[in-house]
Amino acid sequence: MSAIVSKVKLWIETIRVNNSRVILSRSKAGTFFIGFFISLMSLFMLLPVIYSVVQAFKPIDEIFAYPPKFFVQHPTLDNFKMVLRLAGNLWVPFSRYLFNSLLISVVGTFITVFISSLSAYPLAKGKFPGRAAISSAIVVAMLFNGNVTTMPRYLIIAGLGMVDTYFAILLPALANTMGVFLMRQFVVSSIPDSTLEAARIDGAGEFKIFFRIVMPSIKAAWMTLIIFAFQGFWNSTYGNYIYSEELKQLPSVLSSIAAGGIARAGAGSAVAVIMMLLPIIVFLISQSSITETMSHSGLK
């Protein structure tokens, strides 16, 4: 087994070393054009987001100023204070909503990433009967519109007695079709069959192969799935399934704070900024830490 591990280590190391140099060269004009193009696209992507962040620091008269200004003249924290003040008057303490959201997002993301990887490996490399059918069923499920499946799904969840419990959120998370499909594609293209064969000849069981070879080799895919899953859990209210106030998530209380017409326009912008903070942090941490593990240790 250790021979295999060191082989995989070497193989990942080779990718890293070779990755650090560009083999075919490019003209100076080409480099300039690429820089220019990426910067332009970034600007197009970023400006609306920056504008929405700036909005949150504007006093109410500037939000509705004529003519409209991109940047804030007299930055203020009033909008955030308003959100805090409104959040302080709630029947259920604000910290409870925050705790619920963190709990569901962390546990849900962990389940999604682990189960998706676990089922992706046999789906990509196994030879068991029914494999092709399951793969096509996953694509079918990804292409079927959710609006009409909400109601049958609700009936199933209610029938299982899971309404108003976190099972209604976490059990369906076991079947993240996009996650499984993504992981499957990664396993197919990044793990050679010969490595798996060698491990089997050495006597490694399938679970051992999964934990020692497959999981470490698809860390780059985790980055995509972690951020995708986290965002999904973090931004959802699960209004259909959760009725008890003390079980509700952050977005449900923040959206009711932001609702309230013109007078709450500032609070609305502040809420949008508050909600995007954590996903940004998760994105940056997962992106940088996983690139780091890829390039430094390879395998644990």
Next chain:
Amino acid sequence: MKPAKTLSMRTQARRSYLSHYAMMSPFLLAFLTFTILPILAAILLSFTDFNMLQLPSFVGMDNYIRLLFEDDVYMIALKNTLILALVTGPIGYILSFVIAWLINELGYRLRVLFTFFMYTPALCGGAVTIWAYIFSSDSQGFLNDILLKLGIISDPISWLTNPQYNLVIVMIITIWGSFGTGFLSFVSGLQSLDRTYFEAAAIDGLRNRWQELYYVTFPQMKEFLLFGAVQSVSSAFSIAPTITGNPSTNYSTHTLVLHISDHAQIRYEMGYASAAAVVLFILMMAAWIGTKKLLSKVSA
């Protein structure tokens, strides 16, 4: 000796089947219960009249006949959906790949930074509302203000409600938000490619980067390109713009998903909505099969 060996290989294969089924079982159970069952239910409901209060009654093909021959709004929605999907789908997909490809050439820090920039619209979901300020119909709107000042227009344009402009605006906003999981998977996919192929190909006489892209990168990226394609097809056909008003002026930006949710959640015509979802699904499947054929030609 020989029979003993085949037997052991067979038991080994059977054991790996068993482990593979065990690995897939949590996913499969949840997938069948919370995804496949609701989809089957929706398909059955499409042949019924169901108002969610009384039990569904079987009506045969009535819903489909009404959909395809009697519903004028449906035809408008179908036309808009096809236009939006055929324009934004390929543009978003190709841009995602091109930018991921360009970003891949950069150093580690710049790569993380630009990936973050491109992903921010998807990361900061709340920012989408900012387009309402930008395209606001009065002279306070950002775009109107600029165009008035530059003297390009003399009266403010109602960008979001004028059927002449609003479909294009929906396209711009959609492309802005199209750097999602497909894009992230391209970035991490390109990172995990085996560089030895590039070296070998360069020695074998590739003349430029375009040849490298076509002969080396595309074939190696096949699995990721397929993943991105499913994501693109499913999101391009699911565009549901509400920023232009719901319903929009003369249904000018009405789409199939808006039509489905309108009938499912407002009119409680579950059977009819399900029929519309089944037709949408058939369209998506056709688009997916076509895309797959095209990709297998490019990345053969």
